[in-house]
Amino acid sequence: MSARRAPRSVEPRPTIAITGLGTFTGAKIAERLLEQDPPARIVGLDLRQPRRLEGRVRFHRVDLTEPTADSIVAEILEKERCETVLHAAFFTDPHPDLEYSHELEVVGSLHVMNAAAAAGVRKLVVTSSAQVYGPHPDNPNFLSEDHALRPPHGAHSLRDRVEVEGLLRIFAQRHRALVVSSLRPCWIVGPSYESAVTRRFEAARVVTLLGYDPLLQFLHESDWLDAVELALERDAPGVYNLAADGVLPLSTLLRLAGKRSLPLPHPLLQRVAYLESIARSGDPPGAFFDYLRFLWVVDTSRARAELGFDPVYTTKEAWMSFVVARKLRGYR
Amino acid sequence: MRTADPTDARERARLELLEELRASVRALRSELEQRFGIRDAGPPEREPSVEIEAEPGVGSAEAAAGLFEGLGRQLRTRLDGVDVVKLYEALRERVSIPGAADVSAEVDEFGLDARFLSRARGWLDWLFDSWWRVQVTGIDLVPETGRVLFVANTAGILPWDALMVAHAVERLHPTGRRPRPLVADWLATLPFSQSRLARLGAVRACAENAERLLLADEWVIAFPEGQKGALKPFRERYRLRRFARGGFVPLAARLRAAIVPVAVVGAEEVYPIVFEPRLLRRLLGVPIPVTPTFPLLGPLGLIPLPSQWRIRFGEPIWFDDVAPERVSDPLYVNRTREQVRGVIQALLEEELPRRRSIFS
Numbered sequence: 001m002s003a004r005r006a007p008r009s010v011e012p013r014p015t016i017a018i019t020g021l022g023t024f025t026g027a028k029i030a031e032r033l034l035e036q037d038p039p040a041r042i043v044g045l046d047l048r049q050p051r052r053l054e055g056r057v058r059f060h061r062v063d064l065t066e067p068t069a070d071s072i073v074a075e076i077l078e079k080e081r082c083e084t085v086l087h088a089a090f091f092t093d094p095h096p097d098l099e100y101s102h103e104l105e106v107v108g109s110l111h112v113m114n115a116a117a118a119a120g121v122r123k124l125v126v127t128s129s130a131q132v133y134g135p136h137p138d139n140p141n142f143l144s145e146d147h148a149l150r151p152p153h154g155a156h157s158l159r160d161r162v163e164v165e166g167l168l169r170i171f172a173q174r175h176r177a178l179v180v181s182s183l184r185p186c187w188i189v190g191p192s193y194e195s196a197v198t199r200r201f202e203a204a205r206v207v208t209l210l211g212y213d214p215l216l217q218f219l220h221e222s223d224w225l226d227a228v229e230l231a232l233e234r235d236a237p238g239v240y241n242l243a244a245d246g247v248l249p250l251s252t253l254l255r256l257a258g259k260r261s262l263p264l265p266h267p268l269l270q271r272v273a274y275l276e277s278i279a280r281s282g283d284p285p286g287a288f289f290d291y292l293r294f295l296w297v298v299d300t301s302r303a304r305a306e307l308g309f310d311p312v313y314t315t316k317e318a319w320m321s322f323v324v325a326r327k328l329r330g331y332r
Numbered sequence: 333m334r335t336a337d338p339t340d341a342r343e344r345a346r347l348e349l350l351e352e353l354r355a356s357v358r359a360l361r362s363e364l365e366q367r368f369g370i371r372d373a374g375p376p377e378r379e380p381s382v383e384i385e386a387e388p389g390v391g392s393a394e395a396a397a398g399l400f401e402g403l404g405r406q407l408r409t410r411l412d413g414v415d416v417v418k419l420y421e422a423l424r425e426r427v428s429i430p431g432a433a434d435v436s437a438e439v440d441e442f443g444l445d446a447r448f449l450s451r452a453r454g455w456l457d458w459l460f461d462s463w464w465r466v467q468v469t470g471i472d473l474v475p476e477t478g479r480v481l482f483v484a485n486t487a488g489i490l491p492w493d494a495l496m497v498a499h500a501v502e503r504l505h506p507t508g509r510r511p512r513p514l515v516a517d518w519l520a521t522l523p524f525s526q527s528r529l530a531r532l533g534a535v536r537a538c539a540e541n542a543e544r545l546l547l548a549d550e551w552v553i554a555f556p557e558g559q560k561g562a563l564k565p566f567r568e569r570y571r572l573r574r575f576a577r578g579g580f581v582p583l584a585a586r587l588r589a590a591i592v593p594v595a596v597v598g599a600e601e602v603y604p605i606v607f608e609p610r611l612l613r614r615l616l617g618v619p620i621p622v623t624p625t626f627p628l629l630g631p632l633g634l635i636p637l638p639s640q641w642r643i644r645f646g647e648p649i650w651f652d653d654v655a656p657e658r659v660s661d662p663l664y665v666n667r668t669r670e671q672v673r674g675v676i677q678a679l680l681e682e683e684l685p686r687r688r689s690i691f692s
Contacts, residue, residue, distance in 0.1 A: 137521040140540035141442055211523020215443050215530070249527060252437055266523075294521075295536075316437070 020089030064108030077119035155287035190221030191325035220318035443530035470645035479589035486555035487600035511551035595679035598641030
């Protein structure tokens with residue numbers, strides 16, 4: 001994808017620190033930046049080093065849930081002279097341990113923000129999610145970045161993300177010299193991206209809500225990585241919604257995938273989901289099903305205008321690429 | 333020990349019944365073959381057992397039950413030869429209510445499905461011409477160019493009026509444009525209706541959506557009475573409710589869209605709402621209006637009454653010469669809102685006596 005952009009400048013590239021190097025976004029972005037000419041200097045922070053990046057990045061083992069993580073991270077950032085921080089240390093799935101996930105996502109983010117400010121970093125890019133807007137019957141058809149963040153009731157992990165967004169906004173106001181960008185992608189799909197959402201769609205029968213057929217958007221994983229790269233490359237402070245072109249109703253998506261759906265009435269599903277959440281002690285999946293009930297389509301015009309975001313895949317193409325890849329791997 | 337006589341009598345009666353049923357099955361079979369040309373697929377592999385083992389002491393009720401079971405099995409083997417899919421397709425060709433099979437894999441950004449809509453046109457035409465016998469006046473007043481925002485009165489639980497006004501403009505206006513109706517919020521929470529309405533081009537009523545549609549050069553129909561209008565009781569029909577927040581005025585003024593007042597006569601009788609229990613709304617979170625037929629007859633109660641409709645388009649209101657600072661003046665906005673409301677109310681009062689009764 002990077003081929004279609006203008007050739008990069010040859011001046012020495014800034015050092016980029018990536019927190020959450022082991023996540024999909026962290027690892028893939030690190031690989032992409034390392035393949036550039038000249039390769040970027042990557043400082044990776046995580047609990048474990050991803051094996052395929054061994055020896056190619058300067059890895060530091062950091063636990064963001066530690067009480068003094070902020071000064072540890074600040075020290076690393078200062079020592080490595082990092083100019084840019086990509087904060088990607090978030091769970092792609094709601095973590096069953098609510099307390100730990102709160103510690104990592106909210107307190108960890110706070111540590112990273114404070115460390116970035118203390119170390120004099122120039123730019124901070126945070127991966128958020130468009131799910132923070134929450135699905136609501138009174139959402140407009142296209143949510144702009146200024147819309148209120150209303151995560152569904154009981155979705156702890158999304159509440160954490162909303163809290164991070166709030167902290168980030170305050171942080172950006174306080175440190176005006178620092179370029180703070182937050183990326184809010186809608187559901188990411190693709191050949192290799194895996195999350196709680198993709199697993200729901202991998203099931204032989206996809207549970208849907210009887211009588212509801214919302215319009216959905218997807219974002220292809222390579223378009224997502226392009227967008228993160230753009231945010232790292234350009235100085236684009238602010239919040240950006242990211243989604244592919246086009247919307248499709250859930251029923252059409254399932255039909256395209258040749259999947260059978262299992263429509264359940266909403267009250268029943270909520271009860272089942274409640275029991276499931278007791279058993280797993282995590283986020284109630286009922287919160288997930290709200291996303292298959294009401295509209296939460298985002299408007300990406302700001303990202304197009306200010307970030308230069310230009311997705312290659314449409315929603316349909318992104319979805320089909322996900323479906324085809326999973327079919328080849330033997331899922332149904 | 334049983335005596336032989338009653339058993340024999342019962343046995344005889346049973347055999348007679350059996351013979352009778354066999355004869356009727358034969359008759360039915362030949363009739364089927366004659367009428368539908370269902371070819372006999374030769375002798376079925378497993379002979380459906382119409383025979384009942386003569387077990388002494390088994391009552392004729394059981395025998396009859398066994399017989400019906402056999403009959404059912406036989407019928408099933410017969411029906412195996414019928415191409416159900418083809419039959420269904422043929423039926424679908426006749427009845428043009430769009431179903432699940434008519435959705436395409438492309439929708440526009442607000443969910444309008446062109447294929448679904450074109451499949452629905454026959455059905456909408458039928459509703460327009462035969463069911464409600466809609467008479468349209470004043471369509472020539474609708475401008476041919478520029479942005480247009482239709483503002484209409486509303487009633488009826490489901491947005492039939494929205495579909496019909498859109499249909500009237502599409503069919504009768506020289507541009508053939510189909511305006512997008514804005515439908516009340518609560519329909520977005522109502523299962524089943526929402527996705528179909530979206531496929532037919534309806535959009536949830538909110539300022540952001542209306543603005544986006546107008547900027548995308550779509551014509552829009554607004555129903556500013558909102559839910560209060562849709563659920564107003566029968567005795568208050570054709571009396572316009574307050575125009576909610578009236579966001580349509582500043583929107584039209586800002587985007588220089590012409591407001592075309594529309595009076596819809598007839599839509600307020602399709603569901604004569606007797607009352608709408610508050611308690612039920614509080615319990616269920618969804619308003620449940622009570623009409624003479626609605627909760628009583630279940631889904632059948634949702635069949636709208638075939639009242640006679642008149643749709644009257646009024647003189648457009650232009651905002652071309654309104655100074656930008658007035659657009660944000662709440663007093664001006666309120667005055668214009670009331671002016672539009674007055675125009676629609678006057679149009680309604682003009683149109684109402686033109687019907688002899690609500691059905692003609």
